[in-house]
Amino acid sequence: MSKQTVGIVGCGKISAAHLKAWSRLEGFAIGGVFDVNRQLADERAREFSVGRVFETLDQLIEACSIVDVCTPPQTHAVISRQVLASGRHLLIEKPVVTEVADWDSLVELVKRSPGKLAVIHNLKFAHSVRQAKQWVDQGRIGDVLRIQREFLTSATTDRMLVGDKHWSHKLPGGRWFETLPHELYLTHWFAGALELDHVSVIHTPKAPAGAPADEVVAVLRGDHALATVHFSANCEQNRRVFTVQGSHGQIVVDILGDQATLSTTQDAKWKRAVGQQLLHAGRTLLHAVPDRSRYGLERLRGASPHSRAIEAFALEVQGRGEPATPFEEIDYVVRNCDRIGRAIDQQLMALAAKGHTGGMAN
Numbered sequence: 001m002s003k004q005t006v007g008i009v010g011c012g013k014i015s016a017a018h019l020k021a022w023s024r025l026e027g028f029a030i031g032g033v034f035d036v037n038r039q040l041a042d043e044r045a046r047e048f049s050v051g052r053v054f055e056t057l058d059q060l061i062e063a064c065s066i067v068d069v070c071t072p073p074q075t076h077a078v079i080s081r082q083v084l085a086s087g088r089h090l091l092i093e094k095p096v097v098t099e100v101a102d103w104d105s106l107v108e109l110v111k112r113s114p115g116k117l118a119v120i121h122n123l124k125f126a127h128s129v130r131q132a133k134q135w136v137d138q139g140r141i142g143d144v145l146r147i148q149r150e151f152l153t154s155a156t157t158d159r160m161l162v163g164d165k166h167w168s169h170k171l172p173g174g175r176w177f178e179t180l181p182h183e184l185y186l187t188h189w190f191a192g193a194l195e196l197d198h199v200s201v202i203h204t205p206k207a208p209a210g211a212p213a214d215e216v217v218a219v220l221r222g223d224h225a226l227a228t229v230h231f232s233a234n235c236e237q238n239r240r241v242f243t244v245q246g247s248h249g250q251i252v253v254d255i256l257g258d259q260a261t262l263s264t265t266q267d268a269k270w271k272r273a274v275g276q277q278l279l280h281a282g283r284t285l286l287h288a289v290p291d292r293s294r295y296g297l298e299r300l301r302g303a304s305p306h307s308r309a310i311e312a313f314a315l316e317v318q319g320r321g322e323p324a325t326p327f328e329e330i331d332y333v334v335r336n337c338d339r340i341g342r343a344i345d346q347q348l349m350a351l352a353a354k355g356h357t358g359g360m361a362n
């Protein structure tokens with residue numbers, strides 16, 4: 001069987017994870033790369049021994065059956081339109097668009113195109129998140145009552161918050177829009193389609209250029225569960241945590257460490273005396289030892305959330321797997337990213353009107 005050829009559009013930071021993943025997959029060959037910055041494209045091509053650097057997007061589309069887009073979100077709508085119109089398969093980094101109107105027009109093209117579409121919702125493929133989902137599906141924590149997502153970072157550790165020139169700063173809601181898809185597809189996966197209830201924002205004197213709303217809390221609400229998302233640009237801890245509280249237990253997922261812990265300890269007087277935290281720590285340690293070994297082995301084999309997400313799409317393209325990102329999940333993420341991003345900007349404007357933003361221009 002002849003190999004499917006993959007073209008990578010955009011040769012910045014995340015493209016390395018894509019090239020690594022495709023080069024491990026049987027039945028697929030990297031047909032070439034393209035970047036508006038030719039030097040970056042040449043460097044990536046050398047690094048991954050890719051034979052061809054295309055001069056234009058047209059050339060890449062012509063030569064490849066799968067187009068994998070790793071450019072900034074502001075460019076996604078135009079590139080996607082061209083790819084879908086050509087009938088090629090489209091894999092694209094999140095956020096898939098920055099305007100809902102663009103998504104609506106892409107949906108029409110998706111319906112007509114013979115090509116498949118998937119968005120990189122990679123955290124669904126993280127070792128820890130899969131473990132957490134398995135626990136939830138097994139009923140280990142009972143009914144899901146609440147999801148709590150913390151993305152608490154600072155310019156010291158978050159490359160996208162550094163300086164005042166990164167493309168993410170110009171997105172609706174600033175830098176947070178870039179990560180919002182993760183928060184939304186995870187919430188959707190664990191608690192279903194919740195509705196945005198409200199967004200609260202402050203602008204402190206420390207707010208960096210990329211996140212003028214440097215503390216943000218968004219609340220989503222469903223019939224059975226609530227979710228909160230907290231963004232901070234002021235936290236040196238760099239906490240990226242996802243907590244699922246159930247009626248019988250709690251799962252905490254440390255996204256950066258890719259580790260999930262389960263607590264099903266029920267309250268009892270003797271446990272209070274021993275120390276609930278101590279009992280939990282003991283159980284966590286017992287689980288952590290085999291878990292870290294499994295995780296280490298997977299990393300040694302080169303598996304990552306990106307590689308698994310891309311593998312899922314590869315199987316879908318070959319007609320051997322379910323959709324890597326179901327349509328309703330993408331649709332939910334796009335529409336709620338838009339709502340939250342715009343709510344952040346509106347709140348900032350309201351704060352500015354009241355003089356609470358130190359004269360910050362909006």
Ligand SMILES: NC(=O)c1ccc[n+]([C@@H]2O[C@H](COP(=O)([O-])OP(=O)(O)OC[C@H]3O[C@@H](n4cnc5c(N)ncnc54)[C@H](O)[C@@H]3O)[C@@H](O)[C@H]2O)c1
Nearest residue numbers: 010011012013014035036037070071072073075093094095
């Ligand atoms: N899924 C994840 O965990 C994850 C992590 C990081 C980034 N991302 C996403 O990946 C995308 C790229 O992020 P990045 O950090 O690699 O950005 P980056 O700025 O490092 O790289 C983007 C590249 O795209 C090129 N480019 C810009 N416009 C182009 C165009 N029209 N045609 C061809 N090339 C073009 C730029 O020259 C640059 O080399 C973004 O959508 C981002 O949100 C996802």
